[in-house]
Amino acid sequence: MIKLTSVKVVDSYRLAVQFEDGTQGVCDISPYLEKGDFQELKDESLFREAFCTGWSVEWPNELDLSADTIRHLITAQSKSNNYSDFTEPSYPMTGENRADYSESDRPLR
Numbered sequence: 544m545i546k547l548t549s550v551k552v553v554d555s556y557r558l559a560v561q562f563e564d565g566t567q568g569v570c571d572i573s574p575y576l577e578k579g580d581f582q583e584l585k586d587e588s589l590f591r592e593a594f595c596t597g598w599s600v601e602w603p604n605e606l607d608l609s610a611d612t613i614r615h616l617i618t619a620q621s622k623s624n625n626y627s628d629f630t631e632p633s634y635p636m637t638g639e640n641r642a643d644y645s646e647s648d649r650p651l652r
Contacts, residue, residue, distance in 0.1 A: 547600065547613065548562060550595040556571060556576065556587075557570065558572060568621065570617045571616070575608070
């Protein structure tokens with residue numbers, strides 16, 4: 544998995560991110576805000592507290608999105624302005640990537 548090197552909240556529910564390979568982009572997290580615990584991030588003051596751990600974007604309430612998920616969002620969203628072709632990555636990870644995920648990585652519901 545490629546690590547995140549920076550995360551910055553740019554406006555309502557959007558993050559500007561950069562990866563260690565130089566890839567950068569802006570991703571809209573709003574598709575996740577109707578899913579389970581991620582509804583807590585509708586509180587913009589909480590959302591603005593996002594920080595980079597290298598392997599994920601995390602918030603003080605212990606919610607996180609993995610670097611792989613963020614990269615997937617950037618790719619999917621760059622292909623579609625209305626997110627109609629948005630699909631979530633499958634969980635749990637299998638094969639060689641599985642070792643990159645810890646017990647604390649939670650699937651989105």
